[in-house]
Amino acid sequence: MPKLLQIPAYSSNKVLHYWMKNGVIPDGSYNKGRIQANIYDESGNPQQLLNEVYYKVRLKLHPDMQKLESYSNAIPWLTLAEFWNDGTWYGSSYPFRVTFGLNKDANAGSNKPLYFEVNAEKMDTNPRVELWQAEAKSFPISYNQWITLEFYYKKGNATSGRFYVAATPDGGSRQVLFDVKNWTYHPNNPSPVGLANFNPFKLYTGDWLIDHVRNNGGIMQLYWDNFELWNGWPQAVYQAESMMLGTTSGEALTNSSDTNCSGGVCQIFDSNGVADYINYFANIPHDGKYDIKVGVKKINTRGKFQLSIDGVNKGTVQDLYSATAQYAELSIANDVQLLAGDRRFKFYVTGTSGTGYQLGIDYIKVIPKD
Numbered sequence: 001m002p003k004l005l006q007i008p009a010y011s012s013n014k015v016l017h018y019w020m021k022n023g024v025i026p027d028g029s030y031n032k033g034r035i036q037a038n039i040y041d042e043s044g045n046p047q048q049l050l051n052e053v054y055y056k057v058r059l060k061l062h063p064d065m066q067k068l069e070s071y072s073n074a075i076p077w078l079t080l081a082e083f084w085n086d087g088t089w090y091g092s093s094y095p096f097r098v099t100f101g102l103n104k105d106a107n108a109g110s111n112k113p114l115y116f117e118v119n120a121e122k123m124d125t126n127p128r129v130e131l132w133q134a135e136a137k138s139f140p141i142s143y144n145q146w147i148t149l150e151f152y153y154k155k156g157n158a159t160s161g162r163f164y165v166a167a168t169p170d171g172g173s174r175q176v177l178f179d180v181k182n183w184t185y186h187p188n189n190p191s192p193v194g195l196a197n198f199n200p201f202k203l204y205t206g207d208w209l210i211d212h213v214r215n216n217g218g219i220m221q222l223y224w225d226n227f228e229l230w231n232g233w234p235q236a237v238y239q240a241e242s243m244m245l246g247t248t249s250g251e252a253l254t255n256s257s258d259t260n261c262s263g264g265v266c267q268i269f270d271s272n273g274v275a276d277y278i279n280y281f282a283n284i285p286h287d288g289k290y291d292i293k294v295g296v297k298k299i300n301t302r303g304k305f306q307l308s309i310d311g312v313n314k315g316t317v318q319d320l321y322s323a324t325a326q327y328a329e330l331s332i333a334n335d336v337q338l339l340a341g342d343r344r345f346k347f348y349v350t351g352t353s354g355t356g357y358q359l360g361i362d363y364i365k366v367i368p369k370d
């Protein structure tokens with residue numbers, strides 16, 4: 001059963017503990033075990049059309065979960081999150097679900113590692129029909145360690161649908177586990193609603209696995225923390241003062257405390273002529289199209305710059321000259337295709353409307369468009 005508890009090692013932090021000693025839900029010849037959080041449409045209320053959902057949650061697998069590595073058969077079903085459009089329990093003609101979970105290949109005499117898996121199924125036939133499936137075998141499952149998971153669901157067909165999962169172990173780098181572009185509702189459904197029902201954190205499997213863990217001296221259990229939910233990709237704001245710096249033309253760069261600057265700081269680059277430049281790196285969260293904006297502080301010592309990303313100019317020359325101090329968010333370019341990972345944003349000085357060539361950079365904002 002789920003409970004909120006404090007772990008001594010995280011004495012100020014409360015987490016959600018899923019703890020499953022036995023499977024107690026009868027299902028034909030066996031029992032299932034299921035613990036889940038529900039985000040469900042309330043019947044009788046107007047349907048919430050969640051055409052897109054993005055959420056983050058932290059997961060820590062208890063070391064007892066590693067006992068599953070010695071289970072002799074393959075593990076095709078141990079659900080950690082589930083997404084329905086529509087739910088079977090509403091009597092829809094087009095039930096469909098996406099499942100995210102842990103899988104394992106058959107054990108050929110030695111332990112086999114678990115791995116994350118995702119699959120989509122049409123649920124209106126018996127047996128149900130799998131539409132697509134993907135495995136993340138290159139991502140090693142770690143135990144007793146927090147992993148930040150990011151999920152993105154977009155309602156769509158074989159080309160417009162998207163299901164995405166990224167994982168960032170504490171102290172490790174962010175990895176995209178899945179970026180599936182395929183059906184995210186039943187292909188026969190003529191008028192799919194959005195994601196009406198989903199379980200953002202779940203533990204759901206059969207008693208043969210629950211028993212295996214218990215019979216080997218453990219309990220099937222895991223922890224969840226820090227759930228955050230958006231109705232689409234969140235925009236990302238990179239403060240200049242916190243971004244990773246690349247090469248520059250060598251002039252001084254100073255953090256200028258200023259309550260009108262985002263984060264309380266603008267960076268002043270003391271460029272003093274044409275062709276001076278500064279590079280910043282921003283870690284772009286996912287492949288996609290973005291609108292690019294830059295927060296700046298204008299004043300009478302400033303010059304003009306051209307922004308480029310990974311060596312390709314974006315938008316037109318921007319003029320930061322102003323007779324008096326002004327704070328502005330410049331719209332640089334729209335629908336710019338970017339790949340996930342560290343992208344290089346270069347500010348290249350092209351001239352001046354006054355006499356100075358300085359730049360005052362507050363932040364870079366990337367707004368996801370797809």
Ligand SMILES: [Ca+2]
Binds near residue numbers: 014015225226
């Ligand atoms: Ca917490």
Ligand SMILES: [Ca+2]
Binds near residue numbers: 272
């Ligand atoms: Ca110079």
Ligand SMILES: [Ca+2]
Binds near residue numbers: 264
């Ligand atoms: Ca700033």
